[in-house]
Amino acid sequence: MKKIVMALVISFVFIFILEGCWDAKEIENQNYITAFGVDYKNGSMEVFAQILNFESTAKTEGIVSKAKISVGRGQGTSFIAAMEQISKSSQRREFWGHVYSIVVTENILREGKLAEIIDVVTRHRDMRYSKWVFATRESLANLLSTHTIFDVSNLNSILSNPQDQYEQFSNERILYMNDLIAELNEPNSTVLIPSIQITSKTWQENKKAIPLLELNGHFIMSGYRYKGWINQREARMGRWTYRHFKQSNITIEQDSKPATTLMVKRSDYDIRAKVVQGKLRFALSLSLTGELVQVQQDVPYDKIEKLVGQTVKKEIREFYNRGLELHADLLQLGVFLYKKDPKRWRELSVEGTLPLNPTTLEKIDVHFRIVNGHKYRLRR
Secondary structure, X not given: OHHHHHHHHHHHHHHHHHHOOOOOOOHHHEEEEEEEEEEEEOOEEEEEEEEEOHHHHOOOOOOOOOOOEEEEEEEEOOHHHHHHHHHHOOOOEEEOOOOOEEEEEHHHHHOOOHHXXXXXXXXXXXXXXXXXXXXXXXXXXXXXXXOOHHHOOHHHOOOOOOHHHHHHOOOOOOOEHHHHHHHHOOOOOEEEEEEEEEEXXXXXXXXXXXXXXXXXXXXXXXXXXXXXXXXXXXXXXXHHHOOOOOOEEEEEEEOOEEEEEEEEEEEXXXXXXXXXXXXXXXXXXXXXXXXXXXXXXXXXXXHHHHHHHXXXXXXXXXXXXXXXXXXXXXXXXHHHHHHHOHHHHHHHOEOOEXXXXXXXXXXXXXXXXXXXXXXXXXXX
């Protein structure tokens, strides 16, 4: 009798365990969306979904196969309607829980459609906040179909993993979805969305140009209002103030010729605000450290440090002035005042934005110190 009871108990246990798996989907019977792009044309939303063949991501000894990419396109009056059109012909169920990146076009930003996309993404049960966000002027179909060097998995591309390149050269800011949402809703915040493009000018394979992805600047948003675009050179000028800065090269000149190239390894900055004769003034202070990587002219140690300070100061000023041209606060001075002195910010702001002019940023101090000369002996 005891054996019969025990057998029944074990049977019931297995039944309950199996019930939890009956609605599970087989891995090979789903399409895994790894990236998607959204455009807005002629009153309609266009969604482009990238699907990778995960067999191409696995390492198989002795076999080298080209990574396979499929891109689906859907169009509709709303973001959801466009997504639904993709599903109708996908042959299998889509899974959106492996989306690594989202790309929107300049039209989306200009037409004020970014809020709609964020609303859907944050409500979707499968999607997460931990995805990279980019904007582009490129064709989304072409951009999402771009391969990587050696045709390795696109999960190793800038689109899916820009962190590796940012740690090597922090020239353009990279942005997570959760940071984007926080900054869009921060009073007086200016958001720098990384711009991504296709380039065929750098790499070749069998003497044929390879189209690859690269970051080429920033799209500027003030809240959900589109302000404009800055190119790669302009974006580099503000890199010293980017959050999570890792490292970046800087070349200084002497007598209008390249003298020394350094790798700046650390950038700390501080903002101070004061009122002078009823007018608000800001002072920006930066402390940088770095290493010598190339010496083209014989320049004393202390002069190198001075020239770096002057160069960075000039770049910061140009970056700030470029923001004024776009009616954007690229240095986030308004956000600083809002957090530091919200009462004064409310007194001075106009329609939620702190008015700025060339004299508002009164002073920029930059201190740079070389901490490593590698094989070169440093001398002051």
